[in-house]
Amino acid sequence: MASALFNSTMASVPGLPPTAAFQTVFEEVSKYNVQLNLFERLWASWYLWMQNDTIATGIMSFVMHELVYFGRSLPWIIIDAIPYFNKWKIQNTKLPTWKEQWDCAFLVFISHCTVELPQIWLFHPLATYFGMEYGLPFPPWWKMAYQIAAFFVMEDAWHYWFHRALHYGPLYKSIHKLHHTYSAPFGLAAEYASPIEVMLLGFGVVGCPIVWVSVTGDLHLVTMYLWIVLRLFQAIDAHSGYDFPWSLRRILPFWAGADHHDLHHERFIGNYASSFRWWDYFLDTEAGDAAAKKRREKKLAQIRAKKAQ
Ligand SMILES: [Zn+2]
Numbered sequence: 001m002a003s004a005l006f007n008s009t010m011a012s013v014p015g016l017p018p019t020a021a022f023q024t025v026f027e028e029v030s031k032y033n034v035q036l037n038l039f040e041r042l043w044a045s046w047y048l049w050m051q052n053d054t055i056a057t058g059i060m061s062f063v064m065h066e067l068v069y070f071g072r073s074l075p076w077i078i079i080d081a082i083p084y085f086n087k088w089k090i091q092n093t094k095l096p097t098w099k100e101q102w103d104c105a106f107l108v109f110i111s112h113c114t115v116e117l118p119q120i121w122l123f124h125p126l127a128t129y130f131g132m133e134y135g136l137p138f139p140p141w142w143k144m145a146y147q148i149a150a151f152f153v154m155e156d157a158w159h160y161w162f163h164r165a166l167h168y169g170p171l172y173k174s175i176h177k178l179h180h181t182y183s184a185p186f187g188l189a190a191e192y193a194s195p196i197e198v199m200l201l202g203f204g205v206v207g208c209p210i211v212w213v214s215v216t217g218d219l220h221l222v223t224m225y226l227w228i229v230l231r232l233f234q235a236i237d238a239h240s241g242y243d244f245p246w247s248l249r250r251i252l253p254f255w256a257g258a259d260h261h262d263l264h265h266e267r268f269i270g271n272y273a274s275s276f277r278w279w280d281y282f283l284d285t286e287a288g289d290a291a292a293k294k295r296r297e298k299k300l301a302q303i304r305a306k307k308a309q
């Protein structure tokens, strides 16, 4: 039984009946594993109580995704309803209506239930096959930090190339156009996209850690979860439509943020990367008037240089 394997690798709880209530499991885990912190004890109790690791990971992944996605979108819905914040809205004449937001949330939720949910059960066997850990204790924070930083860099590269490819005429019309329904995006619109796009771009989010663990043999499921939570925050905030004086891009100039992605939705061309600005900068695919002016000047300079020869 899968839980027996989990049981032997982490928290030990002697003589726990398989039908015990979650509360009882948690109390027993806490009694015999005082070295574990609260999150670790909850984690152990969840797997012991579920008695099926694949289903335990599947339910936890789905619930976490829903809570984070809609939970993180909620402050943006509230901010859109308060006129005070309008001074920081990038396209400040285009506020989403309640109907637009409701329709968008509904489609995203349906897509989570129909596209994501059937695949989620494959995740646990696949990830553990490639060597992902999910026992206890959790890895140290510094290890989580550098691994998550690596995933941000890797996923950004994946996203840049596949998102850029999705702007190729036939692919744009048949797949990516749906995501561009809103030329002035809002938080909930982050995952408003065709199922093919969700799978293609989602593969970067899930696939990068799987590649990582298959090469290094060192990754814990909790790091993967933290990465997904942060990537969701990034995607929702990038679609929020708000650029504040305290936004992350002001502290990290190479961070893309809402300012970068809002322009992509407004102009439809350029700014293809997700988290960072370097791909668009070095490959000359930045969106907006300033970037277009820079490109024009560069071209003019080239023509003049040619004439002068
Ligand atoms: Zn696009």
Ligand SMILES: [Zn+2]
Binding pocket: 179, 185, 190, 239, 261, 265
């Ligand atoms: Zn977008």
